Amino acid sequence: MKTTKTTQVDPSKIMQIGTGYFATKTLLTAVNMGLFTLLAKSPLYGQEIQEKLGLHSRSLYDFLDALVALGFLNRTGIKKTSIYSNAADTALFLDKNKPSYIGGILEMSNNRLYPFWNNLEDGLKTGLPQNETKNNGKSLFETIYTDPVKLREFIEAMTGVQKGNFIAFGKEFDFSSYNTLCDIGGSGGTLSAHVYLNNPHMKCTSFDLPPVESIAKENLQNMGLSDKVDLLSGDFFTDPFPKSDVITMGNILHDWGKSDKKILIKKAYDALPKGGSFVVIENLIDADRRKNAFGLLMSLNMLIETAEGYDFSTSDFEEMTKEAGFGHISIMPLTGPTSAAIAIK
CATH class of the missing domain: 1.10.10.10 (Winged helix-like DNA-binding domain superfamily/Winged helix DNA-binding domain)
Structure with a gap:
């Protein structure tokens, strides 16, 4: 039978x-x-x-x-x-006394994000952020950048969640034909630091808002790199990007809606020479939107945290960069769910 x-x-x-x-x-x-x-x-x-x-x-x-x-x-x-x-x-x-500490993102998750996620349903129904914005009308960045304690916590969180990826990028990306790099929204200067540590011929600049500079300076001092990485203050929407062979953005584009993403991509294009590289380090969602659950959940976190931000797929990146004029596109897997998306001018 x-x-x-x-x-x-x-x-x-x-x-x-x-x-x-x-x-x-x-x-x-x-x-x-x-x-x-x-x-x-x-x-x-x-x-x-x-x-x-x-x-x-x-x-x-x-x-x-x-x-x-x-x-x-x-x-x-x-x-x-x-x-x-x-x-x-x-x-x-998770030992705070080690340079490998990544707990900053977990501290911020505990102290800020965890309660906000209780309102995910409200966010899905309204399309509105569910963080501090809900109470005082200020955006995420207005709230964080005017509070030194929250700002430090935020920068340590962003540094912790991306440190392994920045190290991998510094080691694996081929910098042999490049001499200068500018990290847009460079936060604590960690990406620039690890690019320099693995490629000492590179002149690296970390570009971010003025309140960040003192924290970045402290981080670089702790790494013994005060005279190796330049810090430049400015607003990446209103100020031109410094001319560089490589322009990087680590977890920057996902904070913004499509029109703002395109503005930043075009500014990167304009700052690069022919053959220059625009590199975005993000939790890129796979083109079929089935595998990178973390990237999709992080996009929901952008709903919680921002007015229009969202995480994007490899296909979205290719579409936006080619519209700006970039040519060859490639993806470099880093650690876990994170990749470096690379567009060549």
Whole structure:
């Protein structure tokens, strides 16, 4: 007798995603409290962690052991005999005292973004941002750039989320035929720094608004690159781009609507020589819009955060850059869901 194999429909994916905020908030809380930075100094008993972080005894071990189960902590013993230490990835990326720290984006997610996402439905129905703008009418950037604390948090977040990509770009892009680079919206100067570190013949300039300069200067001092990377203040919508062989933008275009994207792309085209490269480092959505879930979710975050911003696909990039006059287009995968889209003048 012939049997037919049936596919078992399983609800586990629905439950995992639907309750995913349990794990998300647990990790964000641990980062925000500095748990991984604390454990980077030495492994600790649970009660020692409780004392140092000012935690209540109720749920102490549930919290710590959840981080063990999620793979962020290692543990020997159990409950009162437990000794906790960082897993390899948290030790490298979530210790605030290491240059590899990427927790800035997680701190901002905890302190700003997490509550705003509760209003995603409102955003989908109105098309309006759901962040600070909702309360005082100021845009995201007006709100952040007038508050030194929020500005520093924002820059550290942007640096953290892109640091691995900037390092990969600095190593993998062929700079042999170029001498100058300008990073538009250069934030903390990290992209320029890693391009220089891997290509010391390059003269790099980080271009951003005046309030950013002091933070970028501090970052470059900490990296020992104060005299290696130039800082230039200006507004990339109102000021001309510096003439350079390479123009880069890291997570800049997705902040803006299509018309503003086109303005910035055309300004990049005008600032480049023939054969120059325009490079955009973003969570580029695949042309078929099926694979890069992070890029699509980041585009929803642009709904939450901006008036018109959205993440775009490789096809969108090709269309906009060719309209501006660029010729050859290529995509360089970097880390995770991020790529460098390259357009040649």
